[in-house]
Amino acid sequence: MDGLELLDALNDNSIAVTFFDPQYRGILDKLKYGNEGVSRGKARSSLPQMDEETIIKFINEINRVLKSSGHLFLWVDKFHLCHGVLDWFMGTELNLVDMIVWDKGKIGMGYRTRRKSEYLIIFQKSPVKAKACWTDHAIPDVWQEKLESSEKIHTHSKPIELQKRLIAATTQDGDFVLDPAAGGYSVLNACRLLKARNFIGGDIFY
Numbered sequence: 221m222d223g224l225e226l227l228d229a230l231n232d233n234s235i236a237v238t239f240f241d242p243q244y245r246g247i248l249d250k251l252k253y254g255n256e257g258v259s260r261g262k263a264r265s266s267l268p269q270m271d272e273e274t275i276i277k278f279i280n281e282i283n284r285v286l287k288s289s290g291h292l293f294l295w296v297d298k299f300h301l302c303h304g305v306l307d308w309f310m311g312t313e314l315n316l317v318d319m320i321v322w323d324k325g326k327i328g329m330g331y332r333t334r335r336k337s338e339y340l341i342i343f344q345k346s347p348v349k350a351k352a353c354w355t356d357h358a359i360p361d362v363w364q365e366k367l368e369s370s371e372k373i374h375t376h377s378k379p380i381e382l383q384k385r386l387i388a389a390t391t392q393d394g395d396f397v398l399d400p401a402a403g404g405y406s407v408l409n410a411c412r413l414l415k416a417r418n419f420i421g422g423d424i425f426y
Contacts, residue, residue: 221422223400224274227281230420235285236395237387239407240278241295241376242270270401276308278400283312283345285398289353291390292343295378301339309343317350318342318361322379325366340382356389377404384410387417396420 270278282292292314296305306316320340328335344353365379387397387410399407399421411419 222424223422224277224281226400226420226422227278227285230285230398232284233287234396235282235290235398235420236287236391237291237293238282238286238398238400239293239295239378239383240282240399241378241401241403242275242278243376243401244269244275244297244300272308279308279314280312282398282400283314286314286345288345289347289349290345291353291386292345293383293386294341294343295376296339296341298335298337298339301341305341313346314343315346315348316341317344317348320359320382321362322382323362323364324379325364338378354389356385359385359389378406380406380410380413383407384413387411388414391417394418 279292286292294305309316319342322338322340324336324338326336363379363382365381367377367379383406387407391397393416396418397407397411397420399405399419402408402421402423405421405423408419408421411417
């Protein structure tokens with residue numbers, strides 16, 4: 221199901237936590253490689269990318285459906301981390317509160333430095349609270365988790381154990397966890413491991 225249609229079907233203030241992993245095309249537009257779909261970039265470029273207007277629509281809808289003090293976990297690449305994403309959040313109640321670096325345990329591509337990490341920016345809907353809404357204070361801001369081959373069922377697979385830990389820290393039994401661009405459904409698998417959370421998600425590109 222299209223993520224925006226899914227969000228439109230949800231009630232205001234009904235979701236405890238949202239994970240959002242857009243299919244960014246900012247770096248492709250910036251560098252204008254001209255060879256999309258060739259060799260090593262084939263898997264990535266075969267996925268329809270989201271422009272900034274679409275990403276902002278998602279964020280505004282996430283802002284609407286999140287409960288007060290609920291969290292949004294936004295995956296970003298190095299390009300968008302450096303260029304900044306805060307403009308996307310103008311007019312929302314979402315506040316930047318933290319960030320986690322995911323050390324993937326392997327060296328990737330790169331024209332200068334080789335990529336080894338991805339970044340998870342954490343936003344909280346007003347009112348901002350820490351102790352009352354985040355129960356696990358032992359999560360490091362650099363998380364090491366190497367994906368096994370069996371876990372890499374999608375081009376942009378994400379770390380299940382990290383996501384499970386974050387869900388456990390920010391939700392309670394029976395809460396709803398949303399992933400409107402679910403990809404390989406790693407958030408669903410994290411919810412299954414916890415056994416007491418409800419997952420809502422979809423991805424028309426899966």
